[in-house]
Amino acid sequence: MAEEAVVFTFEEIKQLTDNKRNLLVIHNGVYDVAEFLNEHPGGEEVLLEHAGKDATENFEDVGHSTDAREMMAKYKIGELAESDRKALEKEEKSRVADSSSNSDNSSSWKSWIIPIILGLVGTFILKSYLLKQ
Numbered sequence: 661m662a663e664e665a666v667v668f669t670f671e672e673i674k675q676l677t678d679n680k681r682n683l684l685v686i687h688n689g690v691y692d693v694a695e696f697l698n699e700h701p702g703g704e705e706v707l708l709e710h711a712g713k714d715a716t717e718n719f720e721d722v723g724h725s726t727d728a729r730e731m732m733a734k735y736k737i738g739e740l741a742e743s744d745r746k747a748l749e750k751e752e753k754s755r756v757a758d759s760s761s762n763s764d765n766s767s768s769w770k771s772w773i774i775p776i777i778l779g780l781v782g783t784f785i786l787k788s789y790l791l792k793q
C-alpha cells in the first residue's frame with residue numbers, strides 16, 4: 661500500500677529507465693517490468709519499446725485479459741505525477757484530433773477526384789459508342 665503512494669514524473673521515469681530499470685506507464689500507474697520481461701506472453705520486445713513511456717494505448721489495443729490486469733498489480737511501483745497526467749491527456753486528445761483531421765482530408769480529396777474520373781471515363785465510352793453508330 662505504502663509503495664502505491666510513490667509519485668513519479670515522466671522525467672524521473674525516463675531517468676530510472678536509463679539506469680537499467682524498465683518503467684512504463686499504464687493508466688497513470690507506474691510499472692517496473694524488468695522482472696517480467698522474460699515472462700511476458702507478448703514478449704520482452706514490446707515492453708522494452710515502451711520503457712520510459714506511456715504504454716496505455718498499446719496495452720489496450722492488445723485487449724489484455726482480466727488475468728493480465730491482475731498480474732499488473734505485482735509490478736506496480738507508483739503513480740504518475742498529477743502534472744504529467746494532464747500533459748498526457750492533452751497529448752492523447754491532440755493525437756485523436758490529428759488522426760481525425762487527417763482522415764477527413766484524405767476522404768474529402770477522394771470524394772471529388774473519384775466521381776470526376778468516373779464521369780470522364782463514362783463520357784469517353786459514351787462518345788466513342790455514339791460515333792460508331
Ligand code: HEM
Nearest residue numbers: 691701702706710715718719722724725727728731732735
Ligand atoms: C505490466 C504490464 C503487462 C502485463 C502484466 C501483461 C500481461 C500479459 C499477458 C498475461 C498476456 C497473455 C494474454 C492475456 O492474458 O491477455 C499478454 C499478451 C500480450 N501483451 Fe502484455 N502485459 C503487460 C504489458 C504489455 C504492454 C505495455 C504491451 C505493449 C504493447 C503488451 C503487449 C502484449 C502483446 C502484443 C501480447 C500478445 C497478445 C497475443 O498474442 O494475442 N503487454 N500480456
